[in-house]
Amino acid sequence: MTRSFEKVGVVGLGTMGAGIAEVFARAGLTVVGVEADHEALGRGRGNLESSTGRALAKGRLSEAEQAEILGRITLTTSLEDLADADLVIEAIPEIMDFKRTLFTELDRICEPSAVLATNTSSLSVTEIAATTGRPGRVVGMHFFNPAPVMKLVEVVHTVVTEDGLAEEVADLARRLGKAPVSVGDRAGFVVNRLLLTYLNHAAVMLENGLATREGIDTAMKLGVGVPMGPFALLDLIGLDTSYEVMCVLFQETRDRRHAPAPILRELVTAGLLGRKSGAGFYNGEAPPTPPAAGKPTVTSVAVLGEGAEEFAARLGDAGFKATTTQAATDATEDADVVVALSHTPVIELAARLPHPRRLVGLHLVGEKLAEVASTVLTSPEATCAVEGLAKIVGRVPVHCKDRAEFVVDALLYPYLNDAVRMYDSGYATMDDIDAAMRLGCGYPAGPFETIDTLGLETVRDGLRALYAEYRDPAFAPAPLLDQLVTAGVRSIRGLS
Numbered sequence: 099m100t101r102s103f104e105k106v107g108v109v110g111l112g113t114m115g116a117g118i119a120e121v122f123a124r125a126g127l128t129v130v131g132v133e134a135d136h137e138a139l140g141r142g143r144g145n146l147e148s149s150t151g152r153a154l155a156k157g158r159l160s161e162a163e164q165a166e167i168l169g170r171i172t173l174t175t176s177l178e179d180l181a182d183a184d185l186v187i188e189a190i191p192e193i194m195d196f197k198r199t200l201f202t203e204l205d206r207i208c209e210p211s212a213v214l215a216t217n218t219s220s221l222s223v224t225e226i227a228a229t230t231g232r233p234g235r236v237v238g239m240h241f242f243n244p245a246p247v248m249k250l251v252e253v254v255h256t257v258v259t260e261d262g263l264a265e266e267v268a269d270l271a272r273r274l275g276k277a278p279v280s281v282g283d284r285a286g287f288v289v290n291r292l293l294l295t296y297l298n299h300a301a302v303m304l305e306n307g308l309a310t311r312e313g314i315d316t317a318m319k320l321g322v323g324v325p326m327g328p329f330a331l332l333d334l335i336g337l338d339t340s341y342e343v344m345c346v347l348f349q350e351t352r353d354r355r356h357a358p359a360p361i362l363r364e365l366v367t368a369g370l371l372g373r374k375s376g377a378g379f380y381n382g383e384a385p386p387t388p389p390a391a392g393k394p395t396v397t398s399v400a401v402l403g404e405g406a407e408e409f410a411a412r413l414g415d416a417g418f419k420a421t422t423t424q425a426a427t428d429a430t431e432d433a434d435v436v437v438a439l440s441h442t443p444v445i446e447l448a449a450r451l452p453h454p455r456r457l458v459g460l461h462l463v464g465e466k467l468a469e470v471a472s473t474v475l476t477s478p479e480a481t482c483a484v485e486g487l488a489k490i491v492g493r494v495p496v497h498c499k500d501r502a503e504f505v506v507d508a509l510l511y512p513y514l515n516d517a518v519r520m521y522d523s524g525y526a527t528m529d530d531i532d533a534a535m536r537l538g539c540g541y542p543a544g545p546f547e548t549i550d551t552l553g554l555e556t557v558r559d560g561l562r563a564l565y566a567e568y569r570d571p572a573f574a575p576a577p578l579l580d581q582l583v584t585a586g587v588r589s590i591r592g593l594s
């Protein structure tokens with residue numbers, strides 16, 4: 099018999115719980131929201147009011163609808179008020195001991211038929227379920243931030259989940275207007291295993307001084323089309339939650355790539371948790387825009403590398419004396435600056451020039467971004483001039499060090515590689531992974547769609563370059579990717 103979910107409990111009304119309560123109430127369900135104490139309950143009420151208030155301000159909700167939604171939500175500090183709930187979902191901090199204690203309590207209070215769900219991002223649902231006398235009726239129901247906006251819900255089943263229950267919970271998610279993806283119980287599930295690993299990589303990159311936080315955020319937004327750069331997104335998710343998720347991932351995999359970046363721990367210890375505490379990587383809501391590059395003072399430019407002709411022509415149209423050259427030493431003698439397009443590492447070229455201080459690497463990504471890479475020999479004046487030239491050809495410059503694949507590709511390719519490994523391990527299908535990343539993160543395309551767009555060989559070769567630079571086994575191309583390139587296969591999605 100199909101269960102009917104009419105009354106739900108939401109425990110914890112922080113970043114996620116308030117949004118989840120709103121989602122259930124919007125769909126017409128009766129909601130009981132539980133917080134730890136009266137002070138937290140006041141904050142939870144504030145979270146609910148400001149979230150529905152934003153929808154009201156944007157015209158997505160009328161005042162009457164807002165009142166109706168809030169009217170369906172009862173707030174309390176007593177778990178006993180959940181005694182007659184059909185389903186309870188918890189959204190308390192990502193700490194196993196907290197969750198275990200809570201589920202033991204919920205198991206005592208709720209009807210034996212009630213379903214208990216966790217919104218955990220990474221913890222073992224199996225372990226949480228095992229603390230109850232109803233492990234078959236405990237599932238993961240993983241919403242994404244902000245819950246009222248993001249379409250995806252990962253429905254996590256364990257080896258002991260009752261037959262049919264995951265599908266019933268998926269039906270409930272559909273009733274809420276969400277798109278469920280059914281997954282097994284593995285740390286981070288689909289989205290966070292890929293997403294948080296990429297965000298953590300960005301934090302490591304920041305610590306290594308490859309680029310600034312604004313630069314990395316701008317590069318990813320303009321270069322890949324993601325709705326938020328990694329640091330703005332870490333602030334939205336919460337640095338404490340992100341740190342805990344990385345710890346759980348590392349504990350399971352012992353993969354260096356999953357070791358939380360030390361800067362995360364430092365910020366969390368300092369109480370800088372992101373938006374929820376008012377400051378994290380950024381101090382306000384919106385990341386400041388990077389300072390504009392000055393007008394270039396150079397008059398002559400030598401351009402070499404892939405796309406040199408077109409770039410030089412654009413500069414010529416803008417009044418510069420621009421020449422192209424295939425060899426690093428030709429025609430560069432008299433130029434004020436030398437632009438090496440899409441060449442990594444730039445230092446190899448610079449070392450061959452009589453005036454290496456004038457050489458700057460430039461990587462044009464998509465239609466809007468230009469990564470400007472200076473070497474250890476490049477002069478600040480040359481870097482500044484090339485940033486100005488990038489603006490003249492209509493690009494936003496982002497300065498970075500001369501490292502393999504610069505910023506965007508260095509972050510993107512390992513993420514794509516992780517997705518290939520995930521698929522190859524049999525954990526999820528390509529369609530599910532693509533859908534999960536699009537719907538859970540608002541990405542313009544899923545990883546397999548992106549691999550096909552970029553070309554398998556490009557991604558494989560980029561990974562090889564990253565591996566050669568950093569010697570991190572995680573950057574070595576996944577064997578499946580390598581084999582597909584060797585076999586001449588052009589579409590990875592053609593396999594599914």
Ligand SMILES: NC(=O)c1ccc[n+]([C@@H]2O[C@H](COP(=O)([O-])OP(=O)(O)OC[C@H]3O[C@@H](n4cnc5c(N)ncnc54)[C@H](O)[C@@H]3O)[C@@H](O)[C@H]2O)c1
Nearest residue numbers: 110111112113114133134138189190191192218219243335
């Ligand atoms: N932040 C995200 O982007 C995100 C996304 C998806 C899932 N999650 C998961 O959702 C869960 C909550 O994360 P969050 O970011 O909303 O955390 P949060 O710190 O913003 O909110 C947690 C809330 O739980 C309350 N709380 C703590 N102990 C409680 C108890 N025993 N009873 C009732 N309330 C209690 C706290 O007062 C707080 O309001 C975590 O498991 C996290 O991994 C987070």
